[in-house]
Amino acid sequence: MERLQKNKRTNYKILLIIALFIVSIVFAYAPVYNKTHQLKAENSVEELNREIGEKKEKIKKIEEGTENLEQEIEEKQKEKQSLENQLDILEKEIAKTESEIKKAQLEIEKITLEISGVQSKIQEKEEEVEDQKKVLSEYIRLIQQYDARSPLELLLGSESFSAVLDQAEYVETLESKGQETLDDIQDLKSELQWHMQVLEAKNDKQKALEAELTTKNKTLTSERQGKDRLLAVTEEQEDKYQELLVESRKEYESANTEISGLEGQVQKKLQEQQASKERPSDFQEYSGSGALAWPVQPKRGISAEFMDPSYKNYFGVPHYAIDIPTPQNSTIYAPADGYVVKYRNAGYGYSYLMIHHGNGLSTVYGHVTSSLVAEGSYVKQGDPVATSGGAPGTPGAGWMTTGPHLHFETRMNGKPVNPRNFLP
16 A cells, blocks of 8 residues: 555656656747757847947947048148148048048948847847746646645545645646746846847937938038039139138128127117016026036037137137037037027128127127027027038138037127136
């Protein structure tokens, strides 16, 4: 009798092993088909990583070339201003923009490969989740099969109490394995969620790169048109180029005088509007302290500082601003709430926009290609107000410029002050 009971216990253990084995054979994530699929996926990922690595190397070489061009442009800007020198700078600016376009294209290709890799990972994790769900479903089915039997049925259907215990142990093991599988599913879902977040971030980056590429192509078109116009206007003669520079200096000085004179007019205008309640109730005057927001992001630093001696040496006039390199036609944003005082559209000459912020503070944006706001209107901090320029020979640039940038002034009661004192 004892031997029979021992055999029964052995049979239940064998049954347990067989059941677990069947579940693992049917649903485990390593059958021949899935192994082949996994090997293909691994090879695909390896190929993607190789291609991504190649793109990174090409991008690195382009960046090195772009840095060299920037240094050459800086050196050229220190030389005497001449038509030959200006044309050389324009050629290098065009070459630099072409390099930046190639870089942006490679960045897009690289991020596209990365997106493909993440999508493969997502598909792989989704398949793993589905396989584990099937495993869990089978465990639940086996558990329910035994749970459906009442204690009396278990006793009557078993030859001994120890056999009942063996069955209970069997169910307990199934429950334990089921819980492990459930935990695996939760882990896989967490990984899947992380990959989805990575995918979303990379998709956003891809859109930003595509927008950047569009901007770079527009900049390149403007630079080429500017060079062609410079050649046409000067007829490739140095004396005519020098005449242009003389006219540009007079134009710049005239704009400076005009801006200084506008301060008194705007103060009077604002007082009248305040008295007649024409001013918007949510208008926030500059408090006299605190930082302004950047009108464009200084991703490439500052190319000319306030009262920069090298600027005066090159152009022959004081520099009442900071120059922020930015692609042609970049959007300029209001650094604080303000009142639009003046937009001077000088055609291909020096165009500017002036905004008054209250308490004597005004900001001026030079070399703009267009204004996005009307004179006499109010703007809030962060509102788009103009588009940048600066490429020689393009609208709004004038000739006292060597490349795309924003000429940004701050004035207190009409007098130029260093913008660095107001920026973060």
